[in-house]
Amino acid sequence: DIQMTQSPSTLSASVGDRVIITCRASQSVNNYLAWYQQKPGKAPNLLIYKASTLESGVPPRFTGRGSETEFTLTISSVQPDDFAVYYCQEYKSYSGTLGQGTKVEIK
Amino acid sequence: QVQLVESGGGLVKPGGSLRLSCTASGFTFSDYFMSWVRQAPGKRLEWLSYISTTSVYTNYADSVRGRFTISRDNALNTVYLQMNSLTNEDTAVYYCARDDEERGRDVWGHGTSVTVSS
Numbered sequence: 001d002i003q004m005t006q007s008p009s010t011l012s013a014s015v016g017d018r019v020i021i022t023c024r025a026s027q028s029v030n031n032y033l034a035w036y037q038q039k040p041g042k043a044p045n046l047l048i049y050k051a052s053t054l055e056s057g058v059p060p061r062f063t064g065r066g067s068e069t070e071f072t073l074t075i076s077s078v079q080p081d082d083f084a085v086y087y088c089q090e091y092k093s094y095s096g097t098l099g100q101g102t103k104v105e106i107k
Numbered sequence: 108q109v110q111l112v113e114s115g116g117g118l119v120k121p122g123g124s125l126r127l128s129c130t131a132s133g134f135t136f137s138d139y140f141m142s143w144v145r146q147a148p149g150k151r152l153e154w155l156s157y158i159s160t161t162s163v164y165t166n167y168a169d170s171v172r173g174r175f176t177i178s179r180d181n182a183l184n185t186v187y188l189q190m191n192s193l194t195n196e197d198t199a200v201y202y203c204a205r206d207d208e209e210r211g212r213d214v215w216g217h218g219t220s221v222t223v224s225s
Contacts, residue, residue, distance in 0.1 A: 032211070033211075034210070034212065034213075036212075038152070042217075043202055043215040043216065043217055043218055044152065044202075044212075044215055045215075046210065046211065046212070049209065049211050049213070050209065050210070055210075055213075087151075087152055089211055089212060091206070091208075091211040091212070094140065094159075094164070094166060094206075095154055095157060095166055095168070096157070096206065096211065096212060097154065098144075098151070098152050098153070098154060100151050101151045101152070
């Protein structure tokens with residue numbers, strides 16, 4: 001099974017900060033990597049797929065990069081609406097393993 | 108619009124059973140694999156199971172294999188999760204999601220809450 005590891009687990013940031021979240025796969029997933037945002041009490045929301053393709057309607061301050069086993073999600077200037085938990089997910093395998101999540105909280 | 112709506116959650120005693128349903132609308136349901144994902148209170152998302160378009164392929168997480176069964180009815184645009192031998196550790200919000208080959212898990216339902224308690 002493919003394992004997905006995110007870092008950090010928690011990240012404290014101020015509005016306007018640049019934030020980078022890392023996701024590592026235990027084996028190559030090519031670019032079959034998605035990022036999701038989840039707010040309390042809500043379902044996850046797709047932000048980025050194919051490692052770097054922005055989902056329709058997602059602000060361009062979100063950027064995804066990487067391939068094979070190393071991926072990043074960058075928020076160029078964190079806004080109040082961005083404080084949430086972010087998950088990466090590989091979908092090279094049918095089971096689509098998720099990372100453990102990164103909470104972006106207000107400093 | 109594209110939508111998934113879960114139902115069937117509730118309070119159940121340890122050892123009990125529950126069947127969750129997820130009804131799709133706004134897209135050709137039979138074209139997509141479907142998954143169930145859950146989230147225990149304060150915990151991470153956990154993938155549970157997937158089912159292929161014609162139900163030929165299914166798979167389960169170790170935590171539920173042998174207790175949960177996924178199925179689908181393409182005529183009703185619905186995917187199910189039969190949950191047996193429930194324990195307190197199965198208490199969670201259960202989401203169904205559409206699996207897209209290019210976009211990953213691109214559509215999610217709002218979730219249905221399952222509480223296992225005596």
